[in-house]
Amino acid sequence: MVRSPSREETGLKKGPWTPEEDQKLIDYIQKQGSHGSWRHLPRIAGLNRCGKSCRLRWTNYLRPDIKRGKFSEEEEKLIINLHSMLGNKWSLISTKLPGRTDNEIKNYWNTHLKKKLLLMGIDPVTHRRRTDLELLANFPKLLSSSSNSCSLINPLMENSTLGLPTDTVQLARIQIMQALLQVLLKASSFSSSSSSSNPNAYSNLVLNNLLSSSLPPLQTFSDSSNSSSLPPGTSAFGESFQTPTSYQDFAAQNSENISKQLLFYSNSNNMLESSENISVDQKQDQIDLNETSATKSMSTRSLDALNLSDLDDSDLSWKDFLDQIYW
DNA sequence: AAATAACTCAACCGCAGTAAA
DNA sequence: ATTTACTGCGGTTGAGTTATT
Numbered sequence: 001m002v003r004s005p006s007r008e009e010t011g012l013k014k015g016p017w018t019p020e021e022d023q024k025l026i027d028y029i030q031k032q033g034s035h036g037s038w039r040h041l042p043r044i045a046g047l048n049r050c051g052k053s054c055r056l057r058w059t060n061y062l063r064p065d066i067k068r069g070k071f072s073e074e075e076e077k078l079i080i081n082l083h084s085m086l087g088n089k090w091s092l093i094s095t096k097l098p099g100r101t102d103n104e105i106k107n108y109w110n111t112h113l114k115k116k117l118l119l120m121g122i123d124p125v126t127h128r129r130r131t132d133l134e135l136l137a138n139f140p141k142l143l144s145s146s147s148n149s150c151s152l153i154n155p156l157m158e159n160s161t162l163g164l165p166t167d168t169v170q171l172a173r174i175q176i177m178q179a180l181l182q183v184l185l186k187a188s189s190f191s192s193s194s195s196s197s198n199p200n201a202y203s204n205l206v207l208n209n210l211l212s213s214s215l216p217p218l219q220t221f222s223d224s225s226n227s228s229s230l231p232p233g234t235s236a237f238g239e240s241f242q243t244p245t246s247y248q249d250f251a252a253q254n255s256e257n258i259s260k261q262l263l264f265y266s267n268s269n270n271m272l273e274s275s276e277n278i279s280v281d282q283k284q285d286q287i288d289l290n291e292t293s294a295t296k297s298m299s300t301r302s303l304d305a306l307n308l309s310d311l312d313d314s315d316l317s318w319k320d321f322l323d324q325i326y327w
Numbered sequence: 328a329a330a331t332a333a334c335t336c337a338a339c340c341g342c343a344g345t346a347a348a
Numbered sequence: 349a350t351t352t353a354c355t356g357c358g359g360t361t362g363a364g365t366t367a368t369t
Contacts, residue, residue, distance in 0.1 A: 016337070016363085039354065055355075056338065091357060106358075107336050 013048045017057055021047060025054055026062055060103045067099025071108055079105060080113055084127040 028045035029035050035058060038051035047054060060066075071079075075097055082093045090102035090109075097105065114124040121129055 014339075037354080051354085052340095053338080059356095060337075088358065102357075103337080111335060
């Protein structure tokens with residue numbers, strides 16, 4: 001089982017292939033009709049490379065049936081759908097995309113598609129809504145924590161059913177809200193150097209989206225003189241947060257907006273649950289039956305959840321879907 | 328215009344499975 | 349039964365390119 005490195009492989013060239021090397025490899029395989037033994041190919045073809053390097057160069061780059069260029073929207077959808085069922089089985093996924101190599105798909109996934117899912121608040125590993133968004137999902141509960149609808153954001157909080165002094169209840173709830181947002185802000189701060197592999201990048205995006213769409217100008221919450229030096233919105237719930245009455249007004253005006261976004265996050269969690277607890281083989285069997293069902297379901301259900309009547313989900317492209325739903 | 332950061336992707340590495348000796 | 353060779357796969361790297369400051 002243990003494969004020892006070949007003695008002959010020492011001193012062989014590594015790194016990028018030259019056009020001359022490419023031509024030698026192409027000429028040899030075309031002349032032979034097949035690559036034959038990869039191990040012996042380099043010596044016969046006059047290449048100072050190991051067989052493994054030759055095989056990789058051929059299968060990932062020189063093979064005549066390789067489709068080059070950008071991935072189409074259909075290919076993207078198919079990759080996402082296949083990945084949700086098969087995971088990182090790149091070679092298996094590549095069999096469903098003629099002309100695309102497993103390496104190319106893997107690279108495209110890591111550099112592009114993962115980001116797309118992150119932007120949607122979906123974990124690219126599990127294809128489910130990220131679990132730390134549970135915090136956000138509880139937001140509506142906080143907003144309507146008493147029998148009165150939206151009691152927290154209702155300016156009539158003085159009618160507290162708890163029998164507590166109005167300002168006490170009000171302060172307590174605001175503090176909960178403040179703590180919640182501070183936790184999220186703290187999490188987002190880790191992603192300052194945004195990278196595709198940064199696990200917190202999505203948190204930053206989600207939070208920024210929430211804040212940018214629902215927070216009032218900073219001065220609404222703070223009368224401190226140095227507030228203008230802070231990024232708009234980003235510190236509204238920080239230490240300078242001192243005017244609950246203004247917050248009530250803000251929350252009342254934006255509760256619908258916040259609820260819609262949270263509803264979307266909640267629904268995105270349910271989208272692909274049906275594919276759980278199914279073996280890889282079973283999942284593969286599903287592929288041919290409905291190759292884009294997951295992504296279609298995703299857009300349809302999210303649109304339903306948000307009740308955006310101005311969107312036509314049947315004609316919605318993948319990009320449009322992301323743009324319109326998320327941003 | 329230069330420096331720096333971020334991104335892309337071809338290529339490499341190590342492991343695992345299998346066939347052959 | 350054990351060892352060795354070969355192939356394929358998935359994770360990772362780093363040089364080159366592009367974007368940003």
